[in-house]
Amino acid sequence: MKQSKRFIFLICVCLFVFATSCSAATNAEEIKLAKILGTMNFSSKNEILNNKNQFLQELKAVLDNDSDFLLVLVDKTHFLQPDYVPEDLIPLKKNDLYNISRNDLSLRIPVEKALQVMSRGAKKDGITLLVSSTYRSYDYQKKLFARYVAQDGEALAERYSARAGTSQHQLGTAIDFGSITDEFAETKQGRWLYDHAAEYGFSLSFPAGYEDVTGYMWECWHYRYIGKEACALQKKWFGDIQQYMMEFIDAWTRED
Ligand SMILES: [Zn+2]
Structure with a gap:
């Protein structure tokens, strides 16, 4: 016993x-x-x-869960190589779910799939999303930044445009919606995205009031796909600020 x-x-x-x-x-x-x-x-x-x-x-x-490329830190001090081109880009075609503003847009396959799902959700609420800018190559970004510098001077351009190699658009996972202006925030689309994008895995990269953290002025139109779980993690532990989470994950995975 x-x-x-x-x-x-x-x-x-x-x-x-x-x-x-x-x-x-x-x-x-x-x-x-x-x-x-x-x-x-x-x-x-x-x-x-x-x-x-x-x-x-x-x-x-x-x-x-998430593929590594979804959580890569790309900012003013973390560069992508000039020859970095996502391997699975697909062109966006005219379709019934979302609108496109031009014919040379492309995204990574899982991101386009997530965009479809989100667009279906928006449609249910009577809203059709307009996709205005997506993947940008290193060279395209270089020209774009040079154009803004010529237009507004370097100091101002730095606040709203990324130098080549530092744009989330080169990842093929970022989307600019609608008019790409501040007014977008007050449109039906802008409000819907602000309220619901995270449910579909899309995170607002440059929120209002965080220029000293992100390096960029508020961009109510710019969302980066990071996955639903990562969006939830961002909200729960990082004050819903993508930059904090990406910096943390970068440091965490680098130390392994
Ligand atoms: Zn953008």
Whole structure:
């Protein structure tokens, strides 16, 4: 009898150790997390530090689920190579789900699929989305930026246009919708996207009031596809600011 009790006790200990090793963050992960967050400055980071296990579980699910290219950090100091061209670009054709403003638009296949799903959702609410700009090559972006510099001067151009190699459009996962002006925010399309894009995996890259963080003025028309789970992670842990999440993920995956 005594022996069987001891045996049951041992089994319980084993189960407990097994269960905690499955769900808990390792020491190394906790140190890595604290180290990265120590270099970052955003208000919700204490939430992460206070809920490390939960956060790491959700982070890992996103990193396991999403293709790497969806979560690549591209900003003023993180460049894409001039010869970086996504391998699965497909041209956007005239269709019943969304409108296109020109005939030379293209997106990566999973992004176009997600756009279809989102457009179906918008249609249900009586809204047809207009796609105005999508993939841009390095050379195209170079010409575009030079044109804006000639028009507005370098300092101003830097605030609303990306230098070649630093544009999310080169990823083939970013879309500019509608008029590409501030007025878009107050249109039906603009409002619908603001409220619902994340449900379909599209994240607003340059929100209002965050120029010092993103490097760009507010762009109510520019959405980047990162996947639904990543959008939820962004909202829950990063104050819904894409730049914070991308910087964090960049640091996290770099340290592996
Ligand atoms: Zn854009």
